[in-house]
Amino acid sequence: MTTLQSILNTLDELAPLRMAESWDNVGLLVGDRSREVHRVLCCLTVTDATLDEAIGSEADLMVSHHPIPFKPVSRITADSTTGTLLLRAIEHRIAIYSPHTAWDNSELGINAQLAKQIGLQNVRPLAPFAADMRAPLDTGTGRCGILPTETSIESLQNTLVKSIPHCQFRHTHSIQRGVQKVGIVCGSGGSLLGLAIKAGCDAMLTGEATYHQCLEAEANNVALLLVGHFASESFAMTALAAHLSRLHPEVSSMASQREYSLF
Numbered sequence: 682m683t684t685l686q687s688i689l690n691t692l693d694e695l696a697p698l699r700m701a702e703s704w705d706n707v708g709l710l711v712g713d714r715s716r717e718v719h720r721v722l723c724c725l726t727v728t729d730a731t732l733d734e735a736i737g738s739e740a741d742l743m744v745s746h747h748p749i750p751f752k753p754v755s756r757i758t759a760d761s762t763t764g765t766l767l768l769r770a771i772e773h774r775i776a777i778y779s780p781h782t783a784w785d786n787s788e789l790g791i792n793a794q795l796a797k798q799i800g801l802q803n804v805r806p807l808a809p810f811a812a813d814m815r816a817p818l819d820t821g822t823g824r825c826g827i828l829p830t831e832t833s834i835e836s837l838q839n840t841l842v843k844s845i846p847h848c849q850f851r852h853t854h855s856i857q858r859g860v861q862k863v864g865i866v867c868g869s870g871g872s873l874l875g876l877a878i879k880a881g882c883d884a885m886l887t888g889e890a891t892y893h894q895c896l897e898a899e900a901n902n903v904a905l906l907l908v909g910h911f912a913s914e915s916f917a918m919t920a921l922a923a924h925l926s927r928l929h930p931e932v933s934s935m936a937s938q939r940e941y942s943l944f
């Protein structure tokens with residue numbers, strides 16, 4: 682018998698919760714740690730589509746990258762989207778766990794995977810964790826590294842489109858020079874542009890950024906490479922399901938097949 686707690690222990694080895702950002706709401710958000718788990722569905726976000734899929738496949742646990750609830754809630758009713766989703770999950774005895782920024786930041790996590798996909802070398806966090814967290818030295822917020830040779834944005838685009846499913850590539854295009862030092866922040870990383878500027882990056886790869894963040898990037902001569910929020914993270918939930926399958930062969934773990942990208 683595999684309990685929810687034993688799956689959570691494994692998830693904490695893959696994406697240690699101590700590596701999450703302080704503002705985040707990670708870990709077990711819905712569920713009973715003593716329950717048995719037979720099926721796990723990994724997805725980017727708990728939505729009607731992914732919840733339908735979890736119910737249809739009789740999943741006991743949804744590992745959702747994005748937390749639900751994210752902010753404190755004072756009631757769980759069908760009067761709000763969050764309440765409706767939580768009620769349905771609870772009614773179907775589906776636990777919800779979110780690794781979110783713990784999975785972004787960890788050694789095997791999303792930013793590290795993106796760095797590998799574009800071939801960065803000398804990879805370091807954009808903002809390393811404080812030494813007193815007893816985390817490995819190479820963990821922290823975002824990543825930055827050096828491409829083996831100076832590369833055009835078009836060439837990076839080809840690499841990203843080939844390696845990231847659902848990639849919707851856009852970039853701030855006033856910068857004509859080549860790119861060698863690249864910062865990476867998966868998801869909505871525009872707010873961390875300052876870290877990439879401080880690190881002296883030529884470009885920053887992220888999911889999405891606002892108009893004003895794009896202007897700020899241009900003003901600082903940093904190219905923003907935008908692949909879409911969904912594309913920048915959803916591949917990593919497939920990878921997380923594969924890790925769970927390898928470490929818990931007695932449990933059926935799969936990535937969502939029905940989740941779709943809005944952007």
Ligand SMILES: [Zn+2]
Pocket residue numbers: 747867868869910914
């Ligand atoms: Zn995200």
